[in-house]
Amino acid sequence: MIKNINNFTRTIMDKYEQVLELAKRRGFLWNSFEIYGGTAGFYDYGPLGSTLKRRIEQIWRDMYVVQEGFMEIETPTIGIEDVFRASGHVGGFSDPLCECEECGEAFRADHLVEDELDIESAEAMSNNILEDSIKDNEIPCPVCGGKLGSVYSFNLMFNSNIGPGNERPAYLRPETAQGMFINFLRLARYYREKLPFGVTQIGKSYRNEISPRQGVIRLREFTQAEAEIFISPEDKTHPEFDKYADTVLNMYIEDGNGGVVRPIYLDDAVKEGYIAHEYLAYHIALTKDFLLRIGINPDKLRFRQHKKDEMAHYAADCWDAEIESDRFGWIETVGIADRTNYDLKSHTDTSGTELSIYREYEEPEMVNQFTVKPDMSKLGPSFKGKAKAIAEKLKQLPPEELEKDNIQVNVDGEEYTVPSNMVEFTEETVKVSGETIFPHVIEPSYGIDRIIYCVLEHAHNKELVNDDGEEDYRIVLKFKKEVSPIQVAVLPLMSKNDLIKPAKDISARFRKKGLMVSYDDSGTIGRRYRRNDEIGTPYSVTIDYQTLEDNTVTIRDRDTMKQIRLSKDYIEDTVYNLIDGEMKFEDAGTLIET
RNA sequence: GCGGCUGUGGUCUAGUGGUCAUGACAGAGGCUUCCCAAGCCUCUAACCCGGGUUCGAAUCCCGGCAGCCGCACCA
Numbered sequence: 001m002i003k004n005i006n007n008f009t010r011t012i013m014d015k016y017e018q019v020l021e022l023a024k025r026r027g028f029l030w031n032s033f034e035i036y037g038g039t040a041g042f043y044d045y046g047p048l049g050s051t052l053k054r055r056i057e058q059i060w061r062d063m064y065v066v067q068e069g070f071m072e073i074e075t076p077t078i079g080i081e082d083v084f085r086a087s088g089h090v091g092g093f094s095d096p097l098c099e100c101e102e103c104g105e106a107f108r109a110d111h112l113v114e115d116e117l118d119i120e121s122a123e124a125m126s127n128n129i130l131e132d133s134i135k136d137n138e139i140p141c142p143v144c145g146g147k148l149g150s151v152y153s154f155n156l157m158f159n160s161n162i163g164p165g166n167e168r169p170a171y172l173r174p175e176t177a178q179g180m181f182i183n184f185l186r187l188a189r190y191y192r193e194k195l196p197f198g199v200t201q202i203g204k205s206y207r208n209e210i211s212p213r214q215g216v217i218r219l220r221e222f223t224q225a226e227a228e229i230f231i232s233p234e235d236k237t238h239p240e241f242d243k244y245a246d247t248v249l250n251m252y253i254e255d256g257n258g259g260v261v262r263p264i265y266l267d268d269a270v271k272e273g274y275i276a277h278e279y280l281a282y283h284i285a286l287t288k289d290f291l292l293r294i295g296i297n298p299d300k301l302r303f304r305q306h307k308k309d310e311m312a313h314y315a316a317d318c319w320d321a322e323i324e325s326d327r328f329g330w331i332e333t334v335g336i337a338d339r340t341n342y343d344l345k346s347h348t349d350t351s352g353t354e355l356s357i358y359r360e361y362e363e364p365e366m367v368n369q370f371t372v373k374p375d376m377s378k379l380g381p382s383f384k385g386k387a388k389a390i391a392e393k394l395k396q397l398p399p400e401e402l403e404k405d406n407i408q409v410n411v412d413g414e415e416y417t418v419p420s421n422m423v424e425f426t427e428e429t430v431k432v433s434g435e436t437i438f439p440h441v442i443e444p445s446y447g448i449d450r451i452i453y454c455v456l457e458h459a460h461n462k463e464l465v466n467d468d469g470e471e472d473y474r475i476v477l478k479f480k481k482e483v484s485p486i487q488v489a490v491l492p493l494m495s496k497n498d499l500i501k502p503a504k505d506i507s508a509r510f511r512k513k514g515l516m517v518s519y520d521d522s523g524t525i526g527r528r529y530r531r532n533d534e535i536g537t538p539y540s541v542t543i544d545y546q547t548l549e550d551n552t553v554t555i556r557d558r559d560t561m562k563q564i565r566l567s568k569d570y571i572e573d574t575v576y577n578l579i580d581g582e583m584k585f586e587d588a589g590t591l592i593e594t
Numbered sequence: 595g596c597g598g599c600u601g602u603g604g605u606c607u608a609g610u611g612g613u614c615a616u617g618a619c620a621g622a623g624g625c626u627u628c629c630c631a632a633g634c635c636u637c638u639a640a641c642c643c644g645g646g647u648u649c650g651a652a653u654c655c656c657g658g659c660a661g662c663c664g665c666a667c668c669a
Contacts, residue, residue: 013606025605025620037642037659089669097595097667108667154595156669174669210667211595218668465630472631494628522622526630531620533630542629554629561630592629 015326019457020215022475026535028052028456029216041212041220043449048535051485051516053223053452056294057202059482060225060446063290070198070227071190075179077204078160081169086350087178087343089157089171096130098151109134109151156207158220172206177443180228181343184355188230193357195439198229202448216453217328223448229283230439232359233341236277244285252304252322261302274305276317280338283444287321287334291451295480297458300324316340316440323454333454335445341438348438360434369430370399378422386411390418399427455483459536465561477536478559481579486518488575489532493544495521503543506553506571513572515579533558539575543568554592557585564589 013021023029027046031038045053064070084090098109109130131151133139139148158172173179180187180199191197202225212218245267251274252261264274266281275281284303292298306318321334344355374391383390393409401407402425407418459477481487490507492499500521510517518537520528525542532540540556542563547553553568555575566574566589577583 021605031660034660038661040660087669154667207669212668213662215661474631491629496627524628524630524632526628526632528631529629530631544629545627556629563629 015457015460016215016328018462019453019460022460022477022534023049023456041209041218043216043219048485049452052455052479052483053448055483055485056452056455057223057225057448059294060202060290060448061200063286063293064198064200064225064227068198068227068286070200070229072200072202073180073183073187074201074203075176075183077173077206078162078170079173079178080162081171082350083178083182083347084157084171084174086346087181088346089174090155096151097154098130098134098148113137113139154210156209158206158208174207175205175445176201176203176224176226177228177343177445180226181347181355181441182351184230184344184347185353188357195357195359196229196231198227200225200227202226214328216449217331219449225446225448227283227442227444229279229442230357231279231442233437233440236279236338236440238278238282241278241282244282247285247288249284249288250298250302252302254304254307259304275319276338279442280317280319280336283336283442284319284321287336287444287446291321291323291334293480294451294483295455295459295478296323296451300454300458302330304330315342323451325454325457331450331454333447333450335443337443337445339441339443341440343441344438354436356436356438358434359437361432364431364433366429367432368427370425370427372397372402372423372425374423379418382422383416386416390416399425455479474530474533476533476558479536479538481538481581484536484538484579485516486532486535486537487515487539487579489518489520489528489537489540491519491525491528491540491542492521493525493542498548499543499545502547502568506541506543506568509572510575513576515572515576529556529561539578541571541575555585555589560585563592565592566590 020029024031026048028049030044030046030049032042032044033039061072065072081090096109113130113133128151134148134151157174160170160172162168162170180201183199187197187199202223204221205224206221209218209220212220245265247266248263249266249269250261251264251269252259253274264272266275266285269275270278270281275284288301288303291301300323302322302324304320304322306315306320316338318335318337320332321336322330323333324330347353348355376387376391379387379391389411390409393411397407397409402420402423405420407420407423409416409418456477459479461476461478463474463476465472465474488510490503490510492503503519503521507517507519518532518535520531522528523531529540536558538558540558542554542556544554546565547568551568552565553571554563554565555578556563562585564585574583574588578585578588
């Protein structure tokens with residue numbers, strides 16, 4: 001006999017629908033602005049969702065901020081135009097679109113022109129040039145052959161203005177990274193001018209996606225956790241690499257027809273040249289560590305290297321952590337890139353502030369320095385307007401030329417003769433103790449919302465529970481204990497005052513210990529266990545009549561449904577240690593035979 | 595943004611141009627000494643939004659919004 005038949009003879013829902021239905025019903029994820037009809041690309045985190053998210057972010061902080069020592073900063077979510085001009089988002093983050101006037105299809109104008117004219121890249125072309133190019137070449141609509149309309153930009157950044165009027169355009173940041181790059185000099189000083197150092201930020205980013213679907217997988221407002229690690233361009237080894245050398249990565253390798261997942265030791269991946277260098281490899285392994293710790297199924301995790309044409313133009317190497325989901329297949333959830341010095345150079349060029357760091361050599365170097373000093377007080381009167389240009393030429397001459405009594409210089413096609421007393425030169429050995437460099441940046445960039453969906457999906461289980469020959473199902477979220485929003489349920493066996501009072505006392509003690517408690521005395525005990533299974537509460541403490549006699553309570557384990565009985569003294573410490581992983585369930589009390 | 599399909603309590607659903615709408619689960623209260631969604635009673639709670647056609651619209655039409663599928667897009 002099958003109980004709960006109505007629960008499971010509904011319209012067949014795929015895993016995604018089941019997860020989202022549960023997430024909606026139990027307060028994890030809600031579509032935003034629901035009472036006004038909702039808006040695609042925005043989701044609210046409900047009580048359990050935001051708690052889950054906070055716990056996951058907290059683990060991220062533990063790994064990146066506490067363990068790695070990359071301090072966290074917080075910068076505005078809105079940015080001025082210069083920042084995004086330098087980052088390339090103002091020019092490059094928009095797509096030139098063009099619609100067919102007949103059928104209304106939209107196309108990438110640059111792609112059309114590239115194909116038609118058989119040129120490499122039309123990216124640099126302005127909208128006007130693209131439009132002219134389409135008109136002149138009479139490029140037709142690829143779908144219906146109709147006439148194509150004008151070209152317009154669709155920028156993926158939300159825009160606004162600072163202050164009144166349109167004088168100061170501003171954009172909602174499309175990534176948190178730029179806030180860290182532009183603070184480079186302050187950060188370098190904070191870290192006392194020594195490489196490597198890292199900085200992190202967890203926060204909201206915004207992209208005005210053309211057509212976001214896939215629920216929480218592609219959002220217009222989303223949370224990123226990013227680290228920017230500034231390292232020496234010459235030395236990309238990692239001092240702690242040994243820690244992860246024998247980590248096995250599921251590396252996804254593409255060949256002509258699809259691809260294969262190949263397990264490979266991190267050590268070998270670097271040695272065989274799959275991963276560019278140790279520093280990047282270390283952070284790929286760290287990413288794996290993090291994802292497994294929060295409950296991603298290791299069999300559904302792989303790392304894929306960006307193809308050359310897929311890689312951002314500045315990146316030297318880039319890997320994605322991809323997580324497999326039931327409906328969407330492999331989802332990119334983390335990007336781990338070597339961004340080289342692109343961002344620091346680019347902000348240097350745009351702002352005029354040099355975002356570099358002085359690096360001292362281990363040994364000072366003795367360098368022959370050849371200096372030419374034209375005597376402007378003599379050159380000026382003699383050569384008037386040409387003096388400056390002549391001086392520049394003189395500086396480029398080799399010593400043997402400068403030694404001549406009359407030095408010949410060619411400026412703008414005319415020969416000038418400069419007497420040797422008008423220029424001095426010295427050749428000396430100077431001590432150079434260091435140099436100015438632009439560090440390279442290793443960037444792990446996490447899409448937190450996508451990861452949360454995957455955690456929910458991987459935790460979601462529908463289990464057959466056999467009890468007295470009857471078939472029964474339970475839905476259980478098998479969260480890692482560390483991320484479960486509610487950590488312990490407190491349940492009086494019956495809704496009776498003599499059981500309620502001690503149950504409430506125990507709840508209070510849990511709360512004092514900092515544990516998130518759900519107290520529940522409504523409905524039968526079995527129903528309450530199932531409620532807690534459904535939201536992933538790892539432990540349920542039950543107060544029964546025996547509690548009143550011998551001061552013991554039971555703890556039920558979510559995953560095994562087994563129970564132990566133990567004294568209620570120090571119960572809060574026991575549960576705390578169970579969640580922390582310090583104590584094993586079987587060791588915490590005597591197993592109850594059922 | 596284009597095309598197709600869809601939109602009913604918290605969730606999943608039934609439904610016909612004609613009494614402010616079916617059922618299940620969930621939820622609240624009660625009864626039942628109750629360790630894995632038992633039972634009984636009572637209760638709460640919905641036709642996506644806006645127009646139109648009509649005596650009458652949740653039902654038909656149009657537009658919007660949202661979801662799904664396909665195309666395009668996805669630094």
